[in-house]
Amino acid sequence: xxxxxxxxxxxxxxxxxxxxxxxxxxxxxxxxxxxxxxxxxxxxxxxxxxxxxxxxxxxxxxxxxxxxxxxxxxxxxxxxxxxxxxxxxxxxxxxxxxxxxxxxxxxxxxxxxxxxxxxxxxxxxxxxxxxxxxxxxxxxxxxxxxxxxxxxxxxxxxxxxxxxxxxxxxxxxxxxxxxxxxxxxxxxxxxxxxxxxxxxxxxxxxxxxxxxxxxxxxxxxxxxxxxxxxxxxxxxxxxxxxxxxxxxxxxxxxxxxxxxxxxxxxxxxxxxxxxxxxxxxxxxxxxxxxxxxxxxxxxxxxxxxxxxxxxxxxxxxxxxxxxxxxxxxxxxxxxxxxxxxxxxxxxxxxxxxxxxxxxxxxxxxxxxxxxxxxxxxxxxxxxxxxxxxxxxxxxxxxxxxx
Amino acid sequence: xxxxxxxxxxxxxxxxxxxxxxxxxxxxxxxxxxxxxxxxxxxxxxxxxxxxxxxxxxxxxxxxxxxxxxxxxxxxxxxxxxxxxxxxxxxxxxxxxxxxxxxxxxxxxxxxxxxxxxxxxxxxxxxxxxxxxxxxxxxxxxxxxxxxxxxxxxxxxxxxxxxxx
Numbered sequence: 001x002x003x004x005x006x007x008x009x010x011x012x013x014x015x016x017x018x019x020x021x022x023x024x025x026x027x028x029x030x031x032x033x034x035x036x037x038x039x040x041x042x043x044x045x046x047x048x049x050x051x052x053x054x055x056x057x058x059x060x061x062x063x064x065x066x067x068x069x070x071x072x073x074x075x076x077x078x079x080x081x082x083x084x085x086x087x088x089x090x091x092x093x094x095x096x097x098x099x100x101x102x103x104x105x106x107x108x109x110x111x112x113x114x115x116x117x118x119x120x121x122x123x124x125x126x127x128x129x130x131x132x133x134x135x136x137x138x139x140x141x142x143x144x145x146x147x148x149x150x151x152x153x154x155x156x157x158x159x160x161x162x163x164x165x166x167x168x169x170x171x172x173x174x175x176x177x178x179x180x181x182x183x184x185x186x187x188x189x190x191x192x193x194x195x196x197x198x199x200x201x202x203x204x205x206x207x208x209x210x211x212x213x214x215x216x217x218x219x220x221x222x223x224x225x226x227x228x229x230x231x232x233x234x235x236x237x238x239x240x241x242x243x244x245x246x247x248x249x250x251x252x253x254x255x256x257x258x259x260x261x262x263x264x265x266x267x268x269x270x271x272x273x274x275x276x277x278x279x280x281x282x283x284x285x286x287x288x289x290x291x292x293x294x295x296x297x298x299x300x301x302x303x304x305x306x307x308x309x310x311x312x313x314x315x316x317x318x319x320x321x322x323x324x325x326x327x328x329x330x331x332x333x334x335x336x337x338x339x340x341x342x343x344x345x346x347x348x349x350x351x352x353x354x355x356x357x358x359x360x361x362x363x364x365x366x367x368x369x370x371x372x373x374x375x376x377x378x379x380x381x382x383x384x385x386x387x388x389x390x391x392x393x394x395x396x397x398x399x400x401x402x
Numbered sequence: 403x404x405x406x407x408x409x410x411x412x413x414x415x416x417x418x419x420x421x422x423x424x425x426x427x428x429x430x431x432x433x434x435x436x437x438x439x440x441x442x443x444x445x446x447x448x449x450x451x452x453x454x455x456x457x458x459x460x461x462x463x464x465x466x467x468x469x470x471x472x473x474x475x476x477x478x479x480x481x482x483x484x485x486x487x488x489x490x491x492x493x494x495x496x497x498x499x500x501x502x503x504x505x506x507x508x509x510x511x512x513x514x515x516x517x518x519x520x521x522x523x524x525x526x527x528x529x530x531x532x533x534x535x536x537x538x539x540x541x542x543x544x545x546x547x548x549x550x551x552x553x554x555x556x557x558x559x560x561x562x563x564x565x566x567x
Contacts, residue, residue, distance in 0.1 A: 056547040060532075061556055065563045096439055099405040226469055226521030239493045331405060333438050336489050336500060338470065347471050347489065364471035364489070368528075372521050401547060 018046050021383075025054050029132040029387045032397025036374070036386065043382050048375045052368075055401040063361040067327030068094055069168055071361060076162040078363060079399035081124055084110075084117040084153075085341040087166040090361070092247055093337035093348040094168045097330050100299055104291045106170040107249040112183070112286035113156070113165065114248075115279040119190070120149045121342035121394075122276050126197060129269070129391035133210045138200050145193050148186050155179050169303035170296035180287065187284050194276055201269075211266040215377035215389035218263060225376065226369035229344025230271040231393045235263030241340040248339075252289075253282050265392040272394070275342075302328045327356030336364075343367055343394050367393075367400040408438035418442055420490075420499040423464045427457055433504075443500045451488075451503050452513040458490060458499070459518060466490035466499060469515070472525035474533040478559040483507040484535055488515070505535055514540040532557035 018039050025033040033054035039047040059078060063071045075090045076083035088110055095102065102110075127142035150160040156175050157163040165172055201207045217227070222235045232239065240257040242250045258274035260267025296303045304323055305316035322328075332354040338347035344366030353359040370393045377389040412435050415421055421444060424432050431450040436443040446454055458466040471489040482504040490499050505512055514537035515522050526537045527546040534555035537543060545552060554561055 053545075053547040053549075058556060061561075061563055099439075223468055224520050226519065237493070244493070244496050333408070334443075334500075335439055335441060336471065336498065345470060349471060349473060349487070349489070351475060360475055362471070362473040364473075368524060369521060372524060 017041055023386065025051075029128075030390060030397075031128060031395050032400075034371075034390070034395065034397055034400075036390075038383065038386070040383060043384075045378050045381055045383060045386065048378050048386070050371050050374060052371065052397065052400055055397045057402070059402045060361060060363065063358055065357065067356050068330060068358060069323070069327065071358065072167065073162065073164045075363075076164050077398065078365065078402055079341065079343070079346070079367070079396050080161060081121040081396055082117045082342050083161060083163045084113050084165060085121075085339065085346060086363075087164060088114055088248065089337055089339045089341070089346050089348045090350070091166045091168050092339065093335050093350040094330065095297075096335045096337055097333055097350060097352050098168070098299070098302060099331075100169055100297045100302065102170055102248070102297055103294045104249070105293045106295045106297075108286045108290050109171060109175065109295065110166060110248050111250060111253065112283050112290070113153075115283040115286070116149055116152060116183075116186075118279045118342045119276050119283075120146055120153075122272050122279075123149075125272060125342075125391075125394045126269075129394075130201060130207075132387045132391045133207065135201060135204070135207060138197055141193070141196055141200070145186075145190065152179070152182055152186065155182065167296070167303065169299055170294075174295050180290070183283070183287055187280055187287060190280050191277060194273065194280075198273060202273075208266065210388060211269060211392075212264060213262070214265045214385050215381065215392060216262065216264045217373050217377050221376050222263070222373060225372040227344070227373050227393075228366050228369065229341070229394075230268050230275065231344060231370045231373060233258065233271050234260035234268035234392075236261055241338055241345060245338070247337070253285050255282050265388045268392045329354060329356050330358075338364070341366055343396065343399065344370060363402055365399040365402060367395045367397070368402075371395060371400060405439070408436055410434065410436050415442070418499075419464045419495070419497070420444065420458060420466070423457060423461045424454055427454070441498065441500060443502060445502045445504065448503050448505060448512055451486075451501070452515055452518065454501070455488070455490070455515050455518050458501075464492065465494045466492045466497075468493055469519040469522055469525075470498070472515075472522055472529065474529045474535055474557075476533060476557065476559045478507075481506060484510055484533060486512055486529065486535060510534055511536040511538055513538050514543075516540055531555070534558065 018041050021038045024030040024035040035051040037049040059074050075086040078086050123142040123146045127139035130138035153163050154160050157165040219235045222232045255278045258271045260271050300319045305320050309316035310320050330352040332352050334351040336349045338345050347364030349362040351360040378386050431447050433445040458464045468491040470491045473487050475485040484505040486503045488501040526540050529535050530543050531545040531547050
């Protein structure tokens with residue numbers, strides 16, 4: 001434990017032979033604007049200090065001036081690789097505050113889209129992580145499949161990345177005609193594509209040499225430092241919120257939680273690759289069992305009415321006008337809703353004071369906590385391995401800085 | 403699932419492992435308690451947070467080995483103004499608890515829990531940066547989101563959304 005204590009300590013100027021080296025904030029393999037201050041002795045890392053905040057946009061402050069429903073588009077922009085996950089976490093938190101019941105079709109659709117989002121996020125991670133380490137080809141294959149997913153997201157929401165598709169109380173609208181066939185097309189083909197990536201990497205001796213036994217973190221350190229998601233599961237921590245604290249109907253799905261044993265870059269890589277296969281299975285189960293029915297909760301004061309009703313019914317028009325101009329009030333209270341994002345525990349702490357605007361929205365972002373593991377992984381190792389370590393925790397700086 | 407009324411009576415909630423553990427240790431450390439929307443909140447006195455966190459982590463009946471989240475609330479202009487909020491998770495028991503500590507505006511300071519969870523360090527830096535609450539015993543208490551030399555603490559309620567002009 002003492003080694004961790006030193007890692008969070010401040011970094012003074014280098015002593016004796018050590019040299020201070022800035023890695024980032026403008027560096028292609030820091031996955032955003034992350035600055036790492038490295039204290040190096042030759043090629044060996046003595047100490048490492050992450051410096052963040054370059055992407056801080058004050059989203060938590062902004063939410064306090066918005067109606068509850070206006071916060072949904074802000075949540076997309078936190079973790080821009082998995083917008084639907086953030087939408088879901090926020091919507092679930094507010095729904096818990098309101099005590100809303102979500103119809104099964106909306107729940108299944110949310111699960112299916114969340115798993116597709118997880119695949120999308122892992123594809124970007126795999127492509128860039130492999131590119132950082134020097135395997136350039138994988139990136140092109142990953143982007144090929146990601147394009148299919150982005151087209152799916154565009155079909156449901158009109159946007160490729162900032163989807164804002166979920167609403168408090170359900171979905172913004174039902175999926176368009178032909179969407180489910182496109183999903184099936186993707187789900188049928190994707191497992192074979194994962195085999196292609198694995199053919200390029202898993203047995204590749206260069207890849208294995210660059211990842212096996214590199215940037216190791218023990219199970220105890222991972223828990224003490226607040227690591228979650230594949231970063232923790234690579235070290236053998238058997239914890240997945242989808243299975244252990246199910247939300248949005250995840251208890252109806254069967255899937256495995258892949259675990260690593262050694263806690264090195266290779267184990268975290270294997271965890272995420274296996275997770276893509278499991279996500280494909282979950283999305284397939286959601287596709288097969290997709291129920292018919294409404295996609296919005298029966299709560300006229302919270303959920304916007306259908307366009308058709310607005311044109312024919314006076315009440316619907318009034319509710320629409322009230323929600324859009326005044327928002328809806330949420331009973332006072334507070335909830336912490338955590339869900340399993342591709343990076344780990346994405347928690348939303350929403351506090352209501354009984355008005356139409358949240359008193360406070362705090363996001364517990366997985367990247368922010370996972371970043372603490374980088375110093376433990378890297379100290380005593382080579383500079384070249386820092387790139388592998390940062391890639392292996394799959395950091396998104398928008399998520400980190402909010 | 404219609405909302406149920408919150409329970410704030412200690413007697414009704416003393417079966418909850420987290421509360422039972424703290425009451426067995428030091429009943430006067432527990433200031434208040436609330437069970438709302440299936441989530442347990444315990445208000446603690448400011449001095450006992452580090453010891454309480456350690457007990458909740460190590461006690462065999464609670465085993466809250468994981469710090470999920472640490473943040474702060476500003477109830478300006480009420481006094482005490484700040485509430486530092488801790489979310490603990492027990493992976494072994496699949497349970498969560500929320501700890502809260504009230505901190506006054508005059509002396510917004512509290513013991514750091516980095517000796518118990520080193521992972522709390524960036525979270526405490528964030529609260530220090532955005533709320534101006536100091537954490538005693540933190541190894542490296544500097545601003546983390548805002549630039550060094552920034553004036554004010556943006557998430558305080560008396561800090562305007564658009565900033566000072």
